Amino acid sequence: MLRMGEMLGRRGSKETAREGSGSGVPPPALETRPARRGRRPWYRREHPLLLMVPTLALLTLIVLVPLAVVILTSFMNITESNIAHWLAAPFTWLKNYASALTGPNVLGVSALQSIWISLAFSLITTAVGTPIAFLAALTVHHRSRGRTAIRSIYLIPYAIPCFVTAILARIIFLNQTGLLDVVLSDLHIASRNTYWLIGPNAFWAMTITDIWASWPLIYLLLLAGLAAIPKEQLEAAIIDGTSTWQRLRYVVIPRLTGVYSLAVLLSTFNHFGNFTLPYVMFGGVPPTSADTLPVNIYFRAFSSFDFGVASATAIITILVLGIPGLIYMRTTRLAENPMKAA
């Protein structure tokens, strides 16, 4: 197998030869690389790897070291009384994980309950947001009058900072005086005295708000995917006499599979890690139905000062989020190389 440097060298030589046999007009001063026959020094051979060293060092410092610290502290009993000398804190090994999964946080919710809440929240939000985003992308894909304006309007929810969205949602979902209760009661659908920011309805208020705020992320990715579909394929399909639906079903959607998978993955991660929305929307004390995993970790760490259990909960979060990540990597690898599946 050729190394990258060797590949570049060979291609370079070939290209030089091609340029040299041109139309007879002498090129400007050219510097040609001499052919290399002997073994090159290590720093030449490993050149691409060496160039990656600063990035790898930064990644280690920014990502791996904090991750290692969180993994370490997830096995330790760290509270406010020993955080000043946390490296000397006693090890409790898997006890923190057991406490996180079964024991409640200060709001009476265990990490296991929060995992289900976060999963339901992420999956519903993504499942509802994706078709909306797909339809929106289709509406502005082709050139039409006012397309730029509509594209800009579509991006408004995504452009609004999350905490502002949460405050707006809080105003809309307020009991009695909120816009939703007023509209629903005027339409005789629900009582004006319906609580959305407390009790089981809080989950739906949070989910609806996040769908509204986040579908443009998927929309942007799908729009880019649509733009990448070769025009020739669509033209060929038209010549073959396909209907709009058939073109969508057999040309567009298959070409969008990769982008779609990425969009779903990113969207799920985005929703799963959303702390600001429940924390701001419910005024600092989220109801049980909206106690998502990030909120659970926050209350473990900053209300109970139970840093060991908070770290264990964070590691559980990473593991849970790793599952869709692995599925994505597996499916994209298979898509790239179907022979590997056999």
Add this chain to the structure above:
Amino acid sequence: MTRDDDGGNVIMMTARWRMPVSARSRQRMTKLKAAVVMTAALTASVAACGTTTSTSTSTAGGKLPFAGQTVSVFTNGPSGANSAATSSYYTYLGNLFHAQTGASVNWVYYTSSSQESSTVEASVATSTGPDIFAVGSGFNGTIYGTKAFHVLSASNWSAVGGRSSFSPSMLTMAGPSATQDIGVPYESQPFILAYNKAEFAKAGIKAPPTTWAQFVADAQAVMKANPGTYGDSLDPADAYGPWKEVWSYALQSGGNLVSPNGKTSTLDSAPVRDAVQFYLSELYQYHIVPPQCLTWTGTEQEAAFAKGQVAMITDATYSLLAEVAGTPVASQIAFAPMPDVPIGSATRPKGAPAAQSIVSGNYWTIGNWDKNIPLALAFIKVGTSAQVQAEQFKLLGENPVTNVALTALAKSNPTMESFITAQANSTPLPFTAAWSYIEAGVLAVVSHSAQQLATSGSLSASYVTSQLAAADSAVQPQLSAG
């Protein structure tokens, strides 16, 4: 760079046209200049994005004791209705400190309680961070428990004017004992009852309530006389509001949330159950609060009061004046001590304190990592001087904490009598690192009870009892471990 003709991939070109040396040199210089300009711009923008701001750093001459030095102070950033006033206060204090010592202040702001907690914890864990932390009275016990803050010696107290020069009530939350103080108080915010004089007058009420029974009766009378107005409001969604009312009522009933030594939770006791029930009974039993307030925070409570939608607001502070400024309510607002007799009784049980307000205020604490304790103490001395205390009240409405400044305020401003009395009579919380667990336990019970109320429309004593038992079980191991 060129584009490969068969694959569309970008590849490196190994043969290139050589630019003349002078042109290349010029190009390099241009690139270098651009890089320098961009780096400078980036550095400036990053600095501008930070949350720190410092007062003038110019030295004021060699005669001043700390000329050219800087102390960093972690405190709440200017925000809300008091934003401009808070900025003015920091500028005033920074300039005065600079004039008196030659040193500068680097203010490090936080904008939320979560940011406050995380910064304190990060500083403790890494033994680095700001020199001085402004900490609320309820958080003092927790940070004392970290053993990462400087315990003030007698000479330290002398350096800031002497321990006896401070309000005795405020000193109760400075540390677990007189020899183990970690905080120097610099402002007090006693909690008090605010009411709307016009709405009270319309209902024919001459004086504010002194018992909780009167409170309910007054609220009902106000509602009757002022259609569309509610007597009071709740803030169950506020992380810092409800537990104070539960604590107050439980103590007035002869109970407490935790044993005096902070080791045993008493969350499952009858007085605490009654306190939680009374708090929420304002909605489901007495109907004196708007139904929508079941999801309110303190901010929404204050906004409703400022609009005249509610006639009373419990556990208010002087800063409410800034909230109502410019509204018709501004001329009608009045303050009184909180009621102190539980409902159904003519007097408090024997030995039960009035507990109208917790000892509330802010303290300056010094991190153990601070290498210049004399400079930190010099800052605290300036910050608690009579001059700054007077300016602090003028700008922010925060009560002074030194005896001299309090006497001066009482003489110059008779309307402050209620606040000064409330401060003097305020009751300290148990000084324990585990207080945060107690607070969180009450928070959970109130939150769950409010959810039950929102879902079913009623709240039974058995439900509250079961929630309190669960909170007690969750809290007790933490207290025992602490």
